[in-house]
Amino acid sequence: MRRVCLTLPTNRACPETIRAVGAEAAYGARHFGVEVRLLILDSSDAPVLAEHRKVVGELSPAAGVVVHHLDEAEQRTFLREVIARSGVAAPDRVLDLMLPSRVSYGACTNRAFLIAEALGCASVHRRDSDSRYQYLDGEPVFPFHHELASLGRRAADVVGLVSRSRLAPAYTELPVAMVGGSFVGEMSVDVEEIRRLDPAVYDDVVGLSVPTGYPEIWRKNLIEESFRGSGTASFTGDRTTLTTVNPMRVDMCNIGFDSAVYGRVPLPPATDTIGSDYFLIHLVHDARLPGVLHNRDIVNFHTGERRSDHGFLTYQLRLTKFLLSTPYFNAVYARMAAAGAALLDADGRVHAAAVAGFVRESIRLDRAENAERLDVVDRSYRKLGGRYTAAAEVIETRRDRLLDEAAADMTEFALLIDAWEPLIHTSRSAGMPYGR
Incomplete structure (x- = not known):
């Protein structure tokens, strides 16, 4: 039986999301005859963790679902255990990249990838704690439906399952590597x-965030589309x-990857940096791997903490780190994109060493551009005044850092790519003792 991993990383209270994702797991097992490993990676503090354990214990048992x-x-x-057995160099450093003390969107998903390998899963499907599902005729609209229908299948065999195909004939023999949708509802609260x-x-x-040299009309379009998802239209x-899915059209709260993708290259383990977990979406697109774009968009909302002064400052710092990361990522x-299908070997697998090489090349970029970016952020925030001025002052004190x-x-991303293959291979034989 095909086994898949539906994962929910969280570091905050989300009992309703756990229940909803549990229902999605049951739906997938029931309608597609797969075994679903529902993987909740919980970095919450003790009281919230206890609440989550209670919620998980109360989930209705479902055939084909293991939590x-x-x-x-x-x-x-x-x-x-995996790092020690893998024999990778600098094991303590690798452990810190996989489980840092600070928030890392990429690291939490990388942990899901390794654990999914230990569980024998063919794919990973990620949701977020600040997401809800849309409803149609009183029933939740689960993205799992399209992910399970297409992921890993030869693209030519998926043509009859989709509304339309825009895939070049040269790529139809490759398996579908990614299936994704976006979100509807609130755009990012602080950016809004x-x-x-x-x-x-x-x-x-x-x-x-727009690559240098883009024509002005393209630049304006990218700015308009950023942080907005699919708008506010309801699913009908x-x-x-x-x-080949445009990275601007999907979100990491609504994504599924075939193991052939994350089994070759991890996500950047950058800390306190929004958007750092979108790397594989770009890799799939640039390598011309087939994907399916769907409109079962997830409903985005923001917790009260995000609207607090502390949450505001935390997000502005993460946004600033994102803006400083973009010259490096855009270079990669x-x-x-220039390499295209040459990123793949004869079996359609990504050349991880080539990706690591591009990442290392990016490190040589002149840091003067990023210094100028900090100047733009500083001027902009001070012009807005109020708590933005306070944020600018904090950013100024951390400028060099x-x-x-x-x-x-x-x-560190290049280092983790180098270590990834032995980590993946070791995980496959490690097994996972926890579950019910």
């Missing part, structure tokens, strides 16, 4: 406030496209 709810101590135990306060400042700040029926994406971290994050 694994791992706290950080359990995750660390698994990782230490910038847009509302001063659209010109918004263009300046968000424009820092399925629309699916077999294609440009090299991957932020510049250093943005470069160091790429060095």
Whole structure:
């Protein structure tokens, strides 16, 4: 029986999301005859963790669904064993990249990838704690449906399952590597406030994420599309496209990857950096691997913590780190796009060493560009005033540290790519003792 991993990483209270994702797991097992390993990676503090354990214990048993709810101590135990057995260099450093003390969107998903290998899963399907499902005729609209229908199948065999195909004939013999959708509802709460306060400042700040040299009309379109998902339209029926999926059209809260993708290259383990977990979406696109884009968009919402002063400052720092990471990532994406299908070997597998090489090349970029980016952020935030001025002052005190971290994050990403193959192979034989 095909086994898949539906994963929910979290570091905050989300009992309703756990229940909803549990229902999605049961749906997948029931409708597709697969075994679903529901993997909850929980970095919450003790009271919230206890609440989550209670919720998990109360989930209705479902045929074909096995739940694994791992706290950080359990995750660390698994990782230490795998890292030690893999024989990788600098094991303590690798452990820190896999389970850092600070928030890392890529690291939590990398842990899911390794554990999925230990569980014998063919794919990983990620959801987020601040997400809900849309409903149609009183029933939840699960993205799992399209992910399980297409992932890993030869693209030519998926043509009859989708609404339309825009995939070039040269790629139809390859398996579908990724299936994804986006989100509807609120755009990022803090970025939305910038847009509302001063659209010109918004263009300046968000424009820092656009690759240098883009024609102005493309630049404006990218700024307009960023942080917005699919807007606010409600789901009324399925629309699916077999294609090389545009990274701007999908979100990591609504994604499924075949193991052939994450089994070759991990996500960047950068800390306190939004968007750092989108790397594989770009890799799939740039390598011309087939994907399916669907419209079972997840409903985005923001917790009260995100609207607090502490949450605001935390997010602005993560946004700043993202803006400092973009020159490096854009350089890598440009090299991957130029390589195209040459990123793949004869069996359609990604050349991980080539990707690591592109990452290392990016580290040589002149840091003067990032210094100028910090100047733009500083001017922009001070123009907005209020708590944005306070954020600018905090960013100013961390200026050198932020510049250093943005470069160091790429060095560490290259190191993790080098270590990834032995980690994956060792995980496959490690097994996972936790579950019910």
